[in-house]
Amino acid sequence: MSEHNIKINKEKLDKIAEDVLKPVGFNNAYINWMLFLTVALMACIYAYVIQYREGLIVTGMRDMVSWGMYIANFVFFVATALVGMLISGVIGLLGYTWIKPITRIAEMIAVAFAAVAGLVIVSDMGRPERLHHVFLYGRVQSPILWDVTVVTTYLVISTLLYMLPLIPDLAIARGRMKNAPQWMLKLYKILSFNWTHHPKQYQLLFKATRLLIILVIPTAFAIHTVTSWLLAVNSRSGWDSTIFGPYFLTGAFVTGMGAVIIAVFFFRNNYKLRSYLDEPLFDKMGKLLEFVCVVYFYFNLNEFVVPAYKMKEFDAIHIHELFLGKHALMFWFCQICGLIVPMIVLLWKPFRKPVPLFVISLFVLVGAWFKRYIIVIPTMEHPFLPVQNLPNEWVVYQPTVIESAVTIGSIIMGIMIISVLAKLFPVIPIWEMAEEDEETKSKII
Amino acid sequence: MNSDQLKKNEPAKSTGKNSRRDFMRKLGLIGAAATTGAVASGFTSQRTPEEEYVKVMTSDNKLVEIPKSQVKEVKLDTEALQSRGRLGIAGKRWVMVIDLAKCRNARECIKGCQEHHHLHPYQYHINTLVMQDNPQSAPYNMPKPCMHCDNPPCVSVCPVDATFKRQDGIVLIDNERCIGCRFCMAACPYSVRVFNWEEPFQAQLYEAQPMEYDVEANIPQKKGTITKCLFSADCLRGGDLPTCVRSCPNEVFYFGDENENAVTNGTTRETVVLSELLEKNAGYRLMEELGTKPRVYYLPPKDRVFEAPEKPDHHS
Ligand code: SF4
Ligand code: SF4
Numbered sequence: 001m002s003e004h005n006i007k008i009n010k011e012k013l014d015k016i017a018e019d020v021l022k023p024v025g026f027n028n029a030y031i032n033w034m035l036f037l038t039v040a041l042m043a044c045i046y047a048y049v050i051q052y053r054e055g056l057i058v059t060g061m062r063d064m065v066s067w068g069m070y071i072a073n074f075v076f077f078v079a080t081a082l083v084g085m086l087i088s089g090v091i092g093l094l095g096y097t098w099i100k101p102i103t104r105i106a107e108m109i110a111v112a113f114a115a116v117a118g119l120v121i122v123s124d125m126g127r128p129e130r131l132h133h134v135f136l137y138g139r140v141q142s143p144i145l146w147d148v149t150v151v152t153t154y155l156v157i158s159t160l161l162y163m164l165p166l167i168p169d170l171a172i173a174r175g176r177m178k179n180a181p182q183w184m185l186k187l188y189k190i191l192s193f194n195w196t197h198h199p200k201q202y203q204l205l206f207k208a209t210r211l212l213i214i215l216v217i218p219t220a221f222a223i224h225t226v227t228s229w230l231l232a233v234n235s236r237s238g239w240d241s242t243i244f245g246p247y248f249l250t251g252a253f254v255t256g257m258g259a260v261i262i263a264v265f266f267f268r269n270n271y272k273l274r275s276y277l278d279e280p281l282f283d284k285m286g287k288l289l290e291f292v293c294v295v296y297f298y299f300n301l302n303e304f305v306v307p308a309y310k311m312k313e314f315d316a317i318h319i320h321e322l323f324l325g326k327h328a329l330m331f332w333f334c335q336i337c338g339l340i341v342p343m344i345v346l347l348w349k350p351f352r353k354p355v356p357l358f359v360i361s362l363f364v365l366v367g368a369w370f371k372r373y374i375i376v377i378p379t380m381e382h383p384f385l386p387v388q389n390l391p392n393e394w395v396v397y398q399p400t401v402i403e404s405a406v407t408i409g410s411i412i413m414g415i416m417i418i419s420v421l422a423k424l425f426p427v428i429p430i431w432e433m434a435e436e437d438e439e440t441k442s443k444i445i
Numbered sequence: 446m447n448s449d450q451l452k453k454n455e456p457a458k459s460t461g462k463n464s465r466r467d468f469m470r471k472l473g474l475i476g477a478a479a480t481t482g483a484v485a486s487g488f489t490s491q492r493t494p495e496e497e498y499v500k501v502m503t504s505d506n507k508l509v510e511i512p513k514s515q516v517k518e519v520k521l522d523t524e525a526l527q528s529r530g531r532l533g534i535a536g537k538r539w540v541m542v543i544d545l546a547k548c549r550n551a552r553e554c555i556k557g558c559q560e561h562h563h564l565h566p567y568q569y570h571i572n573t574l575v576m577q578d579n580p581q582s583a584p585y586n587m588p589k590p591c592m593h594c595d596n597p598p599c600v601s602v603c604p605v606d607a608t609f610k611r612q613d614g615i616v617l618i619d620n621e622r623c624i625g626c627r628f629c630m631a632a633c634p635y636s637v638r639v640f641n642w643e644e645p646f647q648a649q650l651y652e653a654q655p656m657e658y659d660v661e662a663n664i665p666q667k668k669g670t671i672t673k674c675l676f677s678a679d680c681l682r683g684g685d686l687p688t689c690v691r692s693c694p695n696e697v698f699y700f701g702d703e704n705e706n707a708v709t710n711g712t713t714r715e716t717v718v719l720s721e722l723l724e725k726n727a728g729y730r731l732m733e734e735l736g737t738k739p740r741v742y743y744l745p746p747k748d749r750v751f752e753a754p755e756k757p758d759h760h761s
Contacts, residue, residue, distance in 0.1 A: 062640075127623065127670060142603055385731075388574050388757065
């Protein structure tokens, strides 16, 4: 593997570098976009300030449903972040090269979502100012400790996986972006670590990347398995499941694919990168989405059919609520529009074209968010012992405006991180694309 | 004693070389088993006939004698209360027995408890539920405190050791430590945990007269932290029965020490043999199948002394 000598085609490089570097840099449209996001984020932060001052009473959570939208959103963020591992790790290690143009986009999503996931969890804490207690008094028995550890590790590995392959690109960009502002060139200079395109350097880079993509797989498995255990270690019906780990993991692949397809579609159109993010690529992504949907469907079957067959007392209440009760609409939306229909239509090639695939991915992603909601909240509404002597509004969960605003704020933050990264650095790995036909990824391996 | 000393929890420095005062302070503060040894050797030798002696109980339940002139009430600070509170009372294994045949839903236990622990009217450390085991059986009232499980899921999941199990069987909360993640609420199968979603009920009182945090009573309550039934650990330390047990007018609660195999009825103050009480009345524990090993036993609601309550409202 390390015998690989990089051969870069000069002409190809010039062309790619020009195309990919053109959208880099801050134009007016971008500044307006960021201003808009900032203003929206300010409003959401204000909502959080209110929550911090008044306490969690401003949310819809109460003693019965003591985990709500925040935890659902946290699970969603962790799930989405996993796409970095799926693309670079699993598919990359298997030797597929079609992922080359989207690896960086996938890592961008991974970094942004993993980073914000931490904040989402803090927004759910009753005493956020005591966060350091987790490090001072942490107990290894608690799955929260495991979660903190793996989320941090995953964030670090993903950031490295994003930054390392960027080094040669920044060296390339530095020489070509004559009009870029000084600070940007300076940043490129720092982050490209005196890269001279020496073959030795490339070999080192290959080695490091290879190590990271091997490491990222167990870390990503751990992060989502542990996140599922936050729920599965409790004996409540709906969470008390032995397949929660793989169920969450496969669900995360679906969510992540949805997110990455949306992002790729966006960059293809707005960054005018049609010749790199082309139709065959969408076809491949469509097939991958199909595959992960099928796997996820299989786990859903297990998760719901088995308890529905037995109908044990508390499982029956839970299943009834989901299938026919007050969560039925959301449940069937997630299952049908977010999973089954995509799974079926993606079998046909026309649906794997960019626009249809983009629309399908939107459904998948929205469905995925609501699926997390369905996993967290209904279970809390049906404890083992009856709920009595509490005001009615304390029993039924209804997210409040403030809670929704804080949640939207976290999504805005994720989008902002991606927006900044996408304008600051090239979104497609230039040097990997410019490489002489040889298959970089398989060579790395 | 000025306020500074009060804060630091030190008695006024005596002019003489009186080390006993110092000693008393340690006694109150730490109450560790080791110090009692010092009492025996250090004090008996100095016993003079004129001085009057009193017996006092150290915080680890050792009876000691000291000169009356040396008795001084020591105000414990939060830290001392916390370290004492985490240890528990040596040699005890507290248990509660609830006789469902006698509960008329008087709700006196709830009232007493809410007052004792400064709870909002919607917060229950103990809550009386109307239960119906199956459609044929008649409903009955069931007071539900914390079960103080011997295998407590709430303790296992707490990331910061804010909720913990003591040697005397009680599961407590340290609201100076709690980060408000509410994992323990999700984990407790009996739904007994209560969160301070907003400022505590007595927030104004706390502001007017700041008080040391007593982990055994969990007061002052704090916004953004957990609270729950504590078996009135502070009362137990004072040799009293828990508040709910004492408040019940209907002889529902028995409370005592499993090691002594004796429980006392809070209303009649009659002490009975625990094992006999459970054996004769087929005592049981809630959700035995979950393996939580509760420390609260129920006596089945047979031969009830009350009329069946209305069918329960399950909020579903
Ligand atoms: S009843 Fe709930 S809160 Fe009490 S010890 Fe058991 S699990 Fe913990
Ligand atoms: S809410 Fe407090 S007591 Fe409960 S698990 Fe979290 S830190 Fe521990």
